[in-house]
Amino acid sequence: MKYLHLVWAALFRRKARTFLTLASIMAAFLLFGLLDGIRTAFVQIGQTAQGAQRLQTSSRLSFMDTLPLALRSRIALVDGVADVTWANWFLATYQNDRNQIFAFAVAGNYLDLYPEYGVSDEARADFARTRTGILVGQDTARRFDWEVGDRVPLLSSIYPNSDGSMDWEFDVVGILSEAEGADYPLANVVILMRYDYFEEATPYVNGDVGWYISRVADLRQSDRIARDIDALSANSRHETRTMSEQAAMASQVRQLADVGLIVGSIMGAVFFTLLLLTGNTMAQAVRERTSEIGVLKTLGFTSTSVLLMVLAESVLLVVIGGVAGLGLAMVAGPAVGRASGGMITLPPVGLDSWLLGLALMVGIGIVIGLLPAWRGMRLPIVDALAGR
Amino acid sequence: MRTGSLFSGLGLGAVVVLGLAAWIVLPWPVALVLALAFAGWMLGTRSGRQAASVTRVGVSTLPQRVGASSVVVVGIAGVVAVLVALLAMAEGYRQTVASTGDERTAIVLRGGSGAEVLSVLSRETVVTIAQAPQVARNADNVPLASAELVVAASLTRRGPQAEDGSVQLRGVDPIAWEVRPRMRIIEGRALQSGRRELVVGRGARQQFAGLEPGGEIRLGPDRWRVVGVFESGDVMESEIWGDAGIVATTYRRGSSRNSLTARLTGPEAFDAFESAIRDDPRLEVEVETTADYFARQSETMTTVLRVIGIVVGSIMAIGAVFGALNTMFATVASRAREIATLRAIGFRGLPVVVAVMLETMLLAAIGGVLGGLLSWLIFNGYTASTLAGGVGQLTFQFQVTPALLWNGLKWALAIGFVGGLFPAVRAARLPVTTALRAA
Numbered sequence: 001m002k003y004l005h006l007v008w009a010a011l012f013r014r015k016a017r018t019f020l021t022l023a024s025i026m027a028a029f030l031l032f033g034l035l036d037g038i039r040t041a042f043v044q045i046g047q048t049a050q051g052a053q054r055l056q057t058s059s060r061l062s063f064m065d066t067l068p069l070a071l072r073s074r075i076a077l078v079d080g081v082a083d084v085t086w087a088n089w090f091l092a093t094y095q096n097d098r099n100q101i102f103a104f105a106v107a108g109n110y111l112d113l114y115p116e117y118g119v120s121d122e123a124r125a126d127f128a129r130t131r132t133g134i135l136v137g138q139d140t141a142r143r144f145d146w147e148v149g150d151r152v153p154l155l156s157s158i159y160p161n162s163d164g165s166m167d168w169e170f171d172v173v174g175i176l177s178e179a180e181g182a183d184y185p186l187a188n189v190v191i192l193m194r195y196d197y198f199e200e201a202t203p204y205v206n207g208d209v210g211w212y213i214s215r216v217a218d219l220r221q222s223d224r225i226a227r228d229i230d231a232l233s234a235n236s237r238h239e240t241r242t243m244s245e246q247a248a249m250a251s252q253v254r255q256l257a258d259v260g261l262i263v264g265s266i267m268g269a270v271f272f273t274l275l276l277l278t279g280n281t282m283a284q285a286v287r288e289r290t291s292e293i294g295v296l297k298t299l300g301f302t303s304t305s306v307l308l309m310v311l312a313e314s315v316l317l318v319v320i321g322g323v324a325g326l327g328l329a330m331v332a333g334p335a336v337g338r339a340s341g342g343m344i345t346l347p348p349v350g351l352d353s354w355l356l357g358l359a360l361m362v363g364i365g366i367v368i369g370l371l372p373a374w375r376g377m378r379l380p381i382v383d384a385l386a387g388r
Numbered sequence: 389m390r391t392g393s394l395f396s397g398l399g400l401g402a403v404v405v406l407g408l409a410a411w412i413v414l415p416w417p418v419a420l421v422l423a424l425a426f427a428g429w430m431l432g433t434r435s436g437r438q439a440a441s442v443t444r445v446g447v448s449t450l451p452q453r454v455g456a457s458s459v460v461v462v463g464i465a466g467v468v469a470v471l472v473a474l475l476a477m478a479e480g481y482r483q484t485v486a487s488t489g490d491e492r493t494a495i496v497l498r499g500g501s502g503a504e505v506l507s508v509l510s511r512e513t514v515v516t517i518a519q520a521p522q523v524a525r526n527a528d529n530v531p532l533a534s535a536e537l538v539v540a541a542s543l544t545r546r547g548p549q550a551e552d553g554s555v556q557l558r559g560v561d562p563i564a565w566e567v568r569p570r571m572r573i574i575e576g577r578a579l580q581s582g583r584r585e586l587v588v589g590r591g592a593r594q595q596f597a598g599l600e601p602g603g604e605i606r607l608g609p610d611r612w613r614v615v616g617v618f619e620s621g622d623v624m625e626s627e628i629w630g631d632a633g634i635v636a637t638t639y640r641r642g643s644s645r646n647s648l649t650a651r652l653t654g655p656e657a658f659d660a661f662e663s664a665i666r667d668d669p670r671l672e673v674e675v676e677t678t679a680d681y682f683a684r685q686s687e688t689m690t691t692v693l694r695v696i697g698i699v700v701g702s703i704m705a706i707g708a709v710f711g712a713l714n715t716m717f718a719t720v721a722s723r724a725r726e727i728a729t730l731r732a733i734g735f736r737g738l739p740v741v742v743a744v745m746l747e748t749m750l751l752a753a754i755g756g757v758l759g760g761l762l763s764w765l766i767f768n769g770y771t772a773s774t775l776a777g778g779v780g781q782l783t784f785q786f787q788v789t790p791a792l793l794w795n796g797l798k799w800a801l802a803i804g805f806v807g808g809l810f811p812a813v814r815a816a817r818l819p820v821t822t823a824l825r826a827a
Contacts, residue, residue: 020714027707031700061608061639062540063554064505091506157506166499235609237640241542241552251551252775262477262772266470270704273466277711280459284718 003305007312010289018317021281025321026328028274029357033329035263036353053219054113056248057229058211060239064089066208067238074232075214080225082217085110088210090193091157092168094144101140101154103191104210105198113215116184123148123174131197133173139188146172159202168201213245271364279368282314286372293376294384307377314369315362322361326354397810404809408802416794435738442730442743446723447750453722456715460748461755463708464803468759468796470704473767474697475795476786478690481774484784485686488622489678491655493567496648496665499672503685504538504647505556511643513671517650522661524651526566532651534564537632539639540780541607543596555592556627556780557607559635559645567651571624576601576616581631587616589625591783595773599628608638623682626773626783649678689774705803712807716748720811727815728823737816744812745805752804756797763796764788 012018057075059065066088076084087110090103111117111124119135127133136146146152150172160166170193178187199205214229216222226242233240243251286293293306301309330349430436450457489495496517497507517523518533525531537559545553558564562581565571579585586605593599603614612630619625636642652661655677662675676684720727727740768788773781 016717017714020710020717024707024710024714027703027710031703031707034703035700060542062542062557064540065639093502157502237609239608251553262474266474266700269466269470270707273463273704273708273711276459276462277707277714280456281714 003309003312007309007316010285010309010313011317013289014285017281017285021278021317022321022324024277025274025318026325028270029322029325029361030328030332031270031325032267032357032360033326033349033353034333035267036356037329037333037349039263040350040352053215053222054245055214055216055222055226055229055242056211056245057214057240057242058248060230060241066205066210067212067233067240069207069209071233071238071240072209072212075212075229078214078225078228078232080216080218080221081214081229083109083113083215084212085113085214086195086209086212088195088198088205088208089158090191090198092154092191093157094152094154099144100157101191102186102189103134103154103193105193105195107195107209110192110213113213114184116179116182117187118177118179118182119174126173127192127194130171130173131194132169132171133194134170135174135176135192136172137187137189137191138175138177140191141172141175148172148174159198159204162201162203164203271360275364275368278314278318278364279371282317282368283372285313286310286376289376290379290384291386293379294381294386297379297381297384303377307373310373310376311366311369314373315365318365318368319358319361322357326357400809400813404806408806411802411805412795412798414798419798435736438735439739439742439746442735442739443746445726446743446747449723450747453719456718457751460712460715460751460804460807461758463711464752464755464800465759465762467701467704467708467803468756468800469763469766471697471701471799472760472763472788472792472796473786474700475694475792476763476767476788477772478693478697479789479792480772480784480787481693482686482690483787484782485623485689486679486683488624489680489682491658491677491679493649493651493678494658494661494675495678495681496650496673496675497646499674504536505540507646509535509645509648509673511645513673514645514648516668516670517648517665517673520650520661520664522652522657522664524653526563530563532563532567533648534560534567534650535632535645535648536560536564537635537639537641538646539635539641541628543605544598545595545781546597553596554775554780555596557635558624558627558629559632560629561632564629564649567649568620568624570622571618571620573616574619576614579615579629579631582633583631584610584612584634585615586612586628586630587618588614588628590617590619591625591771591773592628592781593617594771595626595781595783610638623782626781701799705799708803709806712748712752712803713810716744716808716811717814719747720744720815724815724818724823728818728820731816731820732824740816741812744815745808748808748811749801749804752800752807753797755804756800759800760788760793760796764793 057067057071059067069086072084072086075081085107087107088105090105092101092103093099094101108128111119117135123135127135134152141147144152152170152172154168154170156166156168161168176187176190176192178184195209199207214225216225222244226244229242230240296306297303326349333348430440495504496509497504498509514533514535518531518535523531523533539557539559540554541557542552543555545551565578573587574590576587579587586599588599598605599614599617601614601616604611605614606612618629632645636644650661652658658677665671665673665675730740731737767786770786771783772786773783775781
């Protein structure tokens with residue numbers, strides 16, 4: 001480390017070149033930050049500790065099909081099930097078709113099973129008291145400028161109201177957010193309405209529910225419990241499929257696209273290009289300094305320290321550019337989201353991306369520095385001083 | 389002096405940015421005219437001929453600088469390959485979905501439902517609409533109106549993990565085949581009404597296990613036999629079709645249907661059809677041509693894919709511009725004496741600028757062609773799938789169209805232009821005496 005100033009000086013020997021190289025590294029890591037955010041978001045969906053503890057039971061026939069409410073008490077009796085709740089789809093739009101809202105009708109004890117929802121006790125009490133009440137995710141509330149106490153009209157995409165129209169009116173009784181420390185972004189956008197009110201109002205749902213959620217007391221017994229729940233309705237008209245919430249989410253997401261492959265190949269292309277560009281610059285930089293390296297060696301620097309100094313230089317270059325690029329990604333991600341009007345939401349650059357990014361920076365730095373560094377180390381002093 | 393060059397640099401930058409924006413939207417005939425005009429200048433004027441000869445010298449020495457030059461080529465090829473691949477995905481998706489509909493067929497859904505799966509039509513509604521005079525009839529005088537059920541069926545997806553996926557199951561009556569003349573059975577036979585038989589789309593067969601003709605799959609408690617495979621070249625290929633009555637029983641839909649697709653007597657009949665339906669107080673439905681319906685369905689996804697392609701492409705392009713700048717600055721520096729000699733014997737600044745830029749753009753064009761070729765080889769016809777409309781897996785193919793390749797080449801040339809411009813200006817501005825002394 002005592003040679004840091006030497007490394008630093010070498011790095012900025014040709015300012016223009018260094019800044020141009022830094023800029024292309026930055027561009028690559030900006031892209032890495034944006035894409036890796038998407039990748040990790042796909043990997044992590046449903047992977048909360050709670051997600052594994054909850055089993056989701058839905059119709060085997062189709063994820064849109066419903067299950068009878070009578071199943072509820074039978075699931076509750078399955079050995080190892082601590083608590084059961086249920087929910088139903090209520091997709092809705094607000095004001096026009098484009099304002100799609102993700103809404104569920106949920107049973108009274110739904111929030112008990114989901115500690116990921118941050119909601120005040122007061123709002124919970126109001127929700128329990130008000131039949132037409134809804135709890136609104138804070139992002140959705142902000143998007144439409146709703147406040148507690150507002151009466152909002154929603155147009156259901158599936159269910160008609162008791163008067164046969166698709167218009168529903170609800171009272172906002174509370175705001176939902178992601179509970180502290182819980183990685184559950186859904187909580188910020190979802191709307192929860194009361195299942196009992198929903199069931200009574202719509203003529204379509206005769207005691208049917210969309211899916212059941214059960215909490216298992218002992219995680220190790222999940223597989224057995226899931227099988228037991230499915231056995232309840234085997235060979236009936238309402239066969240079920242039960243899996244952990246985590247597995248259910250993951251299988252939904254995998255259907256969305258071969259995202260991993262596409263993102264992976266883009267990153268591959270980016271890094272190949274980056275490696276080539278930066279590697280070339282490093283090689284050039286060391287070539288230019290041949291005589292300087294000769295002087296260093298004449299002064300008594302060992303070959304190893306020459307090797308390490310050149311390596312340090314290239315790693316430093318990539319790390320500076322990479323950190324700047326990832327930092328930019330943290331700023332740019334939300335900006336892209338705002339610019340597209342919420343159509344594209346990029347997940348924030350998380351700790352995982354930073355760690356992976358830093359590892360990549362060091363790795364790439366070593367790879368591109370190795371060849372020139374090796375060349376510098378092996379150089380005989382006489383040749384070096386002659387600039388050969 | 390320094391601030392002066394800074395301002396001129398900034399000015400140059402602004403002009404370049406504006407020029408690039410215009411360039412990217414430029415149609416090819418205009419580009420051709422520009423290229424011809426440029427060629428005319430090169431052949432017809434004195435400075436043009438000078439530029440040509442300087443370029444010839446530069447290009448002839450390219451092989452000696454193959455390492456540095458290939459950096460530019462490969463960097464730009466990477467940008468173009470990624471950009472073209474992402475746009476080809478958007479294009480493939482759009483073509484598959486949008487080519488599904490046409491102006492002659494109309495789709496009727498319950499009012500307020502954005503997609504087929506969310507709509508419900510009662511038996512009376514279906515019968516009333518089918519009787520409209522604008523609906524075409526076949527030789528037996530049966531209206532060409534197909535009331536269909538759409539459900540999301542759970543099937544096992546192909547692949548290492550035997551996971552469940554969702555496929556769109558359409559319950560149809562025999563008339564559906566007449567309404568959609570594009571459907572062709574390519575293997576096995578058509579389904580017979582009243583039986584638990586399925587015909588499967590080519591795309592669906594690729595995605596899900598057990599959909600071979602002769603095979604059996606389970607939907608709910610029942611077993612269904614797959615009797616044939618169909619092809620249609622559009623979204624229908626991702627579906628599986630069964631008899632409407634039996635699908636309704638399995639999924640407990642009674643006599644209701646999700647949608648009604650009607651072949652009209654002609655494209656001009658649509659307006660009359662629409663107003664007839666709107667004026668009927670018994671009906672609370674919406675009607676669209678299938679062309680409009682499917683265009684709307686693909687709109688959001690296509691836009692998202694395109695935006696992603698352009699954002700990713702732009703960031704990569706910026707990276708590549710800096711790479712190209714680096715390389716070309718180095719090239720100019722290494723050829724400083726040569727360039728200075730040219731200027732000392734009377735060549736003016738402009739030919740030198742043009743020559744350096746032409747050289748970079750030649751490298752860029754090679755990179756662009758290479759990148760386009762690469763993504764065409766890898767991705768043209770590449771099958772991807774996504775969950776569409778929230779109901780079923782939609783299979784589509786990447787479409788690397790000539791328009792996209794041309795677009796990629798334009799991006800490559802733009803990168804080459806920027807990457808060459810600043811080094812070229814620097815080469816032309818360097819005082820001759822300083823440059824001649826350079827090592």
